[in-house]
Amino acid sequence: MKKSDFMKEFIVITFATLIVSAAVFFFLIPSQVSVGSISGLAMILGNIIPLHISIITFILNGLLLIIGFLLIGKEFGAKTVYTSLLLPLFLRIFEIWFPDFSSINGDPFLDMVCYIFVVSVGLALLFWMNASSGGLDIVAKLLNKYFHMELGKAMALPGMCVALSSVFFSDKKLVVLGILGTYLNGIVLDHFIFGLNLKKRVCIISEKEEEIRQFILHTLHSGATIYQGFGAFDNEPKTEIITIVDKNEYAQLMPYILKTDPKAFVTVYAVNEIIYRPKR
Numbered sequence: 001m002k003k004s005d006f007m008k009e010f011i012v013i014t015f016a017t018l019i020v021s022a023a024v025f026f027f028l029i030p031s032q033v034s035v036g037s038i039s040g041l042a043m044i045l046g047n048i049i050p051l052h053i054s055i056i057t058f059i060l061n062g063l064l065l066i067i068g069f070l071l072i073g074k075e076f077g078a079k080t081v082y083t084s085l086l087l088p089l090f091l092r093i094f095e096i097w098f099p100d101f102s103s104i105n106g107d108p109f110l111d112m113v114c115y116i117f118v119v120s121v122g123l124a125l126l127f128w129m130n131a132s133s134g135g136l137d138i139v140a141k142l143l144n145k146y147f148h149m150e151l152g153k154a155m156a157l158p159g160m161c162v163a164l165s166s167v168f169f170s171d172k173k174l175v176v177l178g179i180l181g182t183y184l185n186g187i188v189l190d191h192f193i194f195g196l197n198l199k200k201r202v203c204i205i206s207e208k209e210e211e212i213r214q215f216i217l218h219t220l221h222s223g224a225t226i227y228q229g230f231g232a233f234d235n236e237p238k239t240e241i242i243t244i245v246d247k248n249e250y251a252q253l254m255p256y257i258l259k260t261d262p263k264a265f266v267t268v269y270a271v272n273e274i275i276y277r278p279k280r
Helices: 003-031 038-045 053-071 074-097 108-128 136-147 151-168 172-197 209-219 247-260
Strands: 199-205 225-230 237-245 265-271
Touching: 003 038, 003 074, 003 108, 038 053, 038 151, 053 074, 053 136, 108 172, 136 151, 151 172, 199 247, 209 237, 209 247, 237 247, 247 265
Parallel strands: none
Antiparallel strands: 199 237, 199 265, 225 237
């Protein structure tokens, strides 16, 4: 890896971890809502263990980190070692700087909503770097890798167990908010993660097939697949172009199609994942 690429990853991971820790300290802890996460579990254990949330988080992260390092890989483990140490460190710094911090919103529900959106940004950046903030993120990555479960749902499953366990220490309202927040957290996390990698599968049937194909190949510098078929109504031969493009390419392709052939038949599908193994 180039030094510049390493520094870029280091900066992004550090910044993302800061976002996650800020979401935990300024929104999750004041809300007292155990949204399914390692920090939520640390909050629950804090009722019976006389330690700071940052220290409990550090211990839990360490245990799960060993599992992640063994089952996910050295690269993921190395990055997560850094974030697992950095997250409780940031939390401890916040605990020292803001010893009497209570709540920005003064309402558990609003604090929970703010936590979900802020932490999802940080987690999405970490997953984008093939890293994690540790804890239940490691469990989610394992479920994603070995069971092909979407990351949002993989976060929700162990997180729901954490949220349900708060029934022993919280009133019914906070327990319900924790369960609801865990579910919403998975949905929002999926949105942020897929928003970073979302592509479009564009299927085009046009009389200007050659012009559109050349535009895709030489202007967008993208690939395409050509299919030959027949129209069911008139039994006339049809040529279909299928290409997968990112957001910027899609924004160039659609105006070109409409300008070149206003009568073109176009269908568009969202693509969340592409698996490609080039020939050796």
